[in-house]
Amino acid sequence: MIVPEIAGGAAPELDPLRAACDTAVRRLAASGARSLVVLGSYTSTMDYSFPVRVSFSRWGLPEPPGEPPSLPLSLSVGAWLINRAFVPVPPVIRRFATIAESAPVEECAALADDLGSDEPWALLALGDGSARRGTGAPGYDDPRAVPYDESVEQALATADLDVLRGLDPVLAAELMVAGRAPWQVLAAAAAGGTWRARLDYAAAPYGVAYFVASWEREWERA
Template sequence: MITRVAVVPYPPLLVPALTVRADAETERLRGACLRAVSSLADSSAEWVAVGVDPSGPIRFSSNTAGTFAAYGRDVRVSLGDATPGDGVEPDPDLPLPALIAGLLREQAGARAVDVRLLAPGTPAEQCRDLGAELAGADTALLVLAEGSNCSDERSPHRPDHRAAPLDDLLATALAGVDAQALMELDPALCAEVGVPREALQVLPGVVADGTWRGELLYSGTPFGVTYEVATWTRAD
């Protein structure tokens, strides 16, 4: 069964080769993500990753490879030990959450990650049911999700006064393993402020049984987008 979960964001700035010079906040975010996924690798060498993308619902197996070429540099990653050099051609259209899952898998030294991307607008109950389906698997879970993208003047979208309170709610829920708070996220609000709540709503299905402990490793808005990094560990 799943006993370890990591929640991480998926911005391209996690890729060192895509930035000329990372500032201290970027390094802090990268360090928190590496710490989170290293804890997954300590639990299992086989991962399942869940994210959200317009191409969903779609699944990418561990024999998939991709490239960050669309983000400025041909940095190649794979979802399993097979690499492009082994005859697996990189998919130039592999969605960003899957690319980041592959990058973090490689950084943590895990054997493979199976990526499942939900469609935006997937009902909360379906997300929870996917979590319940995954809960019994002999694997670790990587959830790719971010906070709002419109909380301040640096944001890529017009600031929205509702964004910061939602980000605070997410940070509190992730720190405290508050599955009910995640299930009660407002779908319309999340869509309007850029929060992929569908991935987060897989978590209640995973942690429905047992006692879980949460740790918030990072919460910040370095470039106008809020990122949270957390781990959940089964304690019984």
């Protein structure tokens, strides 16, 4: 739904979400990071070798030309957001990677340990909240969805690593949460730092929760 050509007539309703994403991506570009890791969820944990190809053909858009394998949906959306933001001098995308939707917390932490770089780097973590927010939601209504999403919203707004690390993979699967594993990779990667967090968007259009948050590390001054 975030890609206007796919959303069709519903596209204008998600303009505030896209604007928040644009702001977040530009903030990453202005952070001073030398490189960027784009992380999403998928059926398995894997890296994608360059060159890569963004494709939304499964959702009705034409298949782009070229032979490189297409990225899964989460990473295609990430690349689309980066291109959409028109960042003049973006960080170099060093890595496209996915974490398995069913990955336990320990696997998320292990991947986080492997993401870093000797140079300053940034992480774009992609994944939405529950898809069971109301009777019109893709997964129909579940009364646990709103409390779950509210806890995630607060954690993203305050950089609460403990809450994100404590998210239950089983409950996340039952609530059709695509962001649980990427958020836990984020929490593990952020361990040991002090973070200034900002939440730019939190809503559940069409019964799916979306959040846009930015974390910036606060460095101690000598």
